[in-house]
Amino acid sequence: MNVKETLTEVFQDVFDDDELELFDEMTAEDVEDWTSLTHIQLIVAVEKKFGVKFTTVEVMKLKNVGEFIALIEKKLA
Amino acid sequence: MNVWNIEEIPQLLKLARRYAKSYVAGEKDVRIAVLGSYSIQHFVSVLRFLLHEEGIDANIYEGEYDGILMDVLNDDSDLYEFKPSMVILLPSIKDIKEFPVLGSDADAVEQLADKQVQLYQGIWSKLETSLGCQILQANFVLPIERALGNLESNYEYSRSYYYKRINAKLEQKRGGNVTIMDMDYWAGVVGKINWFDNSSYYLSKTGFRMDYIGVAAEVFVKQILALTGKVKKCLVLDLDNTLWGGVVGDDGCMGIQLDPNNAIGESYRAFQQYVLQLKERGVILAVCSKNEEDIAKEPFEKNDKMILKLDDISCFIANWEDKAGNIRTIASKLNIGVDSLVFFDDNPAEREIVKKFVPEVLVVDVPEDPADYVQALSLCMPFEWGQLTGEDFKRTQSYLQNSKRQELESSFVNYDEYLQALDMVGSVDEIDEYSKERFAQLINKSNQFNLRTIRYTEASIEQMMQEENTKLLAVSLKDKFSDYGIISCIILRKDGEECFADTWVMSCRVLKRGVEEFAFSHVCDAARSMGCSKLVGEYIPTAKNRMVKDFYPGLGFEEIAENKYGYDLTKEYNKKIWIKEIN
Incomplete structure (x- = not known):
């Protein structure tokens, strides 16, 4: 599975924006609707899509989309 | 949209967000304030969307995170500027910070619980006096953790016992304008292991798992529908x-x-x-x-x-x-x-x-x-109502008697003879402590026989009871088959020589029984006793009240402006009335 492609679909779905493209340095600053609450919605959606579970500290430590992809890849490995 | 299907929730959130972006506040929108001790943005957005789906456009004030007291206690807060007609209060179990000392006796536990509930009673009375609004108060969702294990339910000083006492006292102390929303029940229905999302709480202060945002909002949607007169009967x-x-x-x-x-x-x-x-x-x-x-x-x-x-x-x-x-x-x-x-x-x-x-x-x-x-x-929460009254418990009996009444009706050729044979007795009284709840219910539930469709909360009714220039009349009816209790409500306001019928509603169960004429003769007396010489009525058309379009002309009023009618009180009303006075 290409994590970045699948994650892009999740982002596009959660933020309701088909144009949304991911890049490694991307943060909440770059997406209008990315707030602390939609963040939870995003985490839940990612957990469901990839069949993984994140701990609180893993979620807290995420700095950008690149780290998010790396974390998912680590979980799937 | 099935709010119970958690697969549909991401879609619900998306639709809700889209709707929020397109929403433009309208003057007729229901004004609702949501104040909570946890993050409420998603709740507000889903609530607004689900209400819209039910045909209610809602302008919603979203309180600050953990800002219940800040909004309520500060007279200059945005809440009071917003002037909601309904306030939703969503507390968190984490608001409770004081607990019985292990080993305390039952009295000490009761006192502490009283103190906690007094805080809410204070909030309710402040909201009622400042806004006269309806209050939807969520109760506390008991947590999963229990330090005393099974013994929590065996000692009054345990935290679960204490939480349960607080919830019970909220129910006991609620005023007429407060509806307790049993969120502990709904969390139990979902299962608390599912309901709580610990990580999300610590990360973003969500009150419950996102999967149940639809259920949580739906519970309130149903109650708001009831309070705006949209009830299933x-x-x-x-x-x-x-x-x-x-x-x-x-x-x-x-x-x-x-x-x-x-x-x-x-x-x-x-x-x-x-x-x-x-x-x-x-x-x-x-x-x-x-x-x-x-x-x-x-x-x-x-x-x-x-x-x-x-x-x-x-x-x-x-x-x-x-x-x-x-x-x-x-x-x-x-x-x-x-x-x-x-x-x-x-x-x-x-x-x-x-x-x-x-x-x-x-x-x-x-x-x-x-x-x-x-x-x-x-x-599917089909029968959420604003309140229950004695009239509700009698109702189906009177619908049933209707068929016996219809048999009687068909045995008469002349309708007047039939009305006479019903042996109707009635009374028109100013409302009191005992009748005000039914009065509020009828005003808020009647859609068809309702001249102006203005809704009033119990608090504003209480306020009007104190006003010198206002009379609130309740019409009761009994016949040989059943006792209907209060079936019609009228609010009269004196303005100089004129008496204005602010509200006139009637239950359609008693249509064509002469209740209108019976009530009208009393309305005339009441208006005269207030020192008025003219009675003024108005018909405000809605999608549902066409049946009373010609109500005032039918009683002998004259049209004075579009949908406005006047009646000269020096005229005697001399139509035959088939309802005898109870006394």
């Missing part, structure tokens, strides 16, 4: 494979499955028992079945395993016509709106027809297994 039931197993036309009235010693029979009996409970609380029951009428009625009359009797059904329709048409007939026979019906039928094809041709009806998604009927009906 009647349950329309199919018969074969809905009230009993099998087909009565094939199996015979004794052959249908209702055996209490059979799993299927017991399921149908449990469903009938639940339906009977609904009837006892004031829900009208109707039957709509594809059957020969006499065969359909046989089980009710002859099968002693039946829990529902023919007397419990206020309107019985069994024929071979289509159900959409029959449902309209039921509504008109009962004199209620089609949109106040709930339809329960095991046949998906019939449900689709009703959904398609009578979309105002709430159609229950009946599960395949009759063992699940009770749960399905209960969880």
